[in-house]
Amino acid sequence: MELGLLVIRLVVGLLFVGHGTQKLFGWFGGHGLAGTGGFFDSLGMRPGKQHAFIAGLAEAGGGLLFALGLLTPLASAALIAVMAVAIATVHAKNGVWVSNNGFEYNLVLVAVAFAVASIGAGDWSLDNALGLDIAGAGWGLAALGAGLLGGAGALAAGRLGGARHSGGAQAQGA
Numbered sequence: 001m002e003l004g005l006l007v008i009r010l011v012v013g014l015l016f017v018g019h020g021t022q023k024l025f026g027w028f029g030g031h032g033l034a035g036t037g038g039f040f041d042s043l044g045m046r047p048g049k050q051h052a053f054i055a056g057l058a059e060a061g062g063g064l065l066f067a068l069g070l071l072t073p074l075a076s077a078a079l080i081a082v083m084a085v086a087i088a089t090v091h092a093k094n095g096v097w098v099s100n101n102g103f104e105y106n107l108v109l110v111a112v113a114f115a116v117a118s119i120g121a122g123d124w125s126l127d128n129a130l131g132l133d134i135a136g137a138g139w140g141l142a143a144l145g146a147g148l149l150g151g152a153g154a155l156a157a158g159r160l161g162g163a164r165h166s167g168g169a170q171a172q173g174a
Helices: 002-025 032-042 048-068 072-094 104-119 137-173
Strands: none
Touching: 002 032, 002 048, 002 072, 002 104, 032 048, 048 072, 048 137, 072 104, 072 137, 104 137
């Protein structure tokens, strides 16, 4: 079981690190803050560059913590928040299946983050090495709840920023 948890944490966590650094620095074929910010603007998440920075930080930082098994419920909450926003802004309208650009894959990542927060990062983790007893159903549910609230907060902030942006554009055009 310990080897399985380590593999899950490393693969999922490090892929999130890569995805976050695509947003932050343009690494691994990413578009960096400017390109990702423009995409976020097009989704109504304004200011796009700020939201791209926060999403990239949540993915890279949360992914690193997840891979290390350090503060695992916090890491899981960060990853869940980013996936919740991705589902709401990009994938939900396309249905479940990833073959139609749906939310299937995002939901799998949410389930993995929730499950690892619930069962714990395992013996081969920094949580264990530091004697942090932060696993169990309560921690998993807290990570899920915090992630969903964080995602909702990011959506609300992005939409509020979008409303301010469009209102300012109308005032300038008058």
